[in-house]
Amino acid sequence: MADVLRVCALYPDLMNIYADRGNLQLLRRRAEWRGLGFQLSGVGFDDELDPGQHDLFYMGGGQDRDQVLCAEDLATNKRAALQQAADEGKVIFGVCGGYQLLGHAYELDGTKLPGVGLVDLETVREDGPRLIGNVAIEVDLDGSKNVLAGFENHGGRTRLGAQTRPLGRVLKGHGNDGRSGHEGARGGAHGTVVGTYLHGPLLPKNAWFADWLTATALHRAVSDLEPLDDRFEDAAHAAARRAAGI
Numbered sequence: 527m528a529d530v531l532r533v534c535a536l537y538p539d540l541m542n543i544y545a546d547r548g549n550l551q552l553l554r555r556r557a558e559w560r561g562l563g564f565q566l567s568g569v570g571f572d573d574e575l576d577p578g579q580h581d582l583f584y585m586g587g588g589q590d591r592d593q594v595l596c597a598e599d600l601a602t603n604k605r606a607a608l609q610q611a612a613d614e615g616k617v618i619f620g621v622c623g624g625y626q627l628l629g630h631a632y633e634l635d636g637t638k639l640p641g642v643g644l645v646d647l648e649t650v651r652e653d654g655p656r657l658i659g660n661v662a663i664e665v666d667l668d669g670s671k672n673v674l675a676g677f678e679n680h681g682g683r684t685r686l687g688a689q690t691r692p693l694g695r696v697l698k699g700h701g702n703d704g705r706s707g708h709e710g711a712r713g714g715a716h717g718t719v720v721g722t723y724l725h726g727p728l729l730p731k732n733a734w735f736a737d738w739l740t741a742t743a744l745h746r747a748v749s750d751l752e753p754l755d756d757r758f759e760d761a762a763h764a765a766a767r768r769a770a771g772i
């Protein structure tokens with residue numbers, strides 16, 4: 527069993543709005559508090575992505591112009607490595623702009639940005655207001671239900687393919703498209719490719735979910751992770767739920 531969590535941040539300078547970097551800090555701190563090692567690598571344009579070197583791949587949110595800059599490189603130079611990682615049950619976690627690029631395409635202003643195609647979904651920038659606000663969703667991860675609470679701000683509307691599972695059911699907020707009641711997506715051969723519109727940063731508000739990502743990336747059960755004193759994390763979760771009206 528690996529005792530080092532090796533995280534790869536994809537385009538960390540570009541795909542990082544709303545303090546998405548805080549998600550990485552939380553993963554680091556919780557790993558270190560448990561006596562696990564933590565390695566963080568950033569992979570950008572022209573960098574080779576070796577799927578064997580990482581357990582968890584992370585891509586944060588980005589403005590449309592940031593996505594335009596990295597979509598082509600992601601879809602051409604990183605696709606095979608990410609597909610291999612997903613096939614091996616590694617965690618690939620995308621937030622907002624990063625989530626959109628896990629699908630087939632993001633269509634905006636009459637052009638289609640290619641996605642990396644790990645999950646059967648597509649995003650379209652329709653006319654209409656941005657979907658903004660506090661949000662809470664109910665997530666069922668392998669039989670245990672919990673609430674994920676955060677903040678969303680996206681112009682794109684994401685439609686899931688017929689066989690694609692959403693990450694959760696919208697309790698408050700807009701979710702994927704403001705209509706379907708679905709939020710996020712979960713796919714890949716082992717269900718380890720996960721996307722969500724929730725920012726926040728998300729993980730400091732939902733430490734339970736960070737633990738699921740960590741455990742899954744290390745091929746362990748959450749119950750195998752050493753328990754931590756989560757008084758502050760529980761308070762942050764409760765505050766995020768309250769903000770969303772749950």
Ligand code: GLN
Nearest residue numbers: 587588590622623681682
């Ligand atoms: N640019 C994308 C959109 O507006 C993603 C935004 C984000 O990452 N917050 O839909």
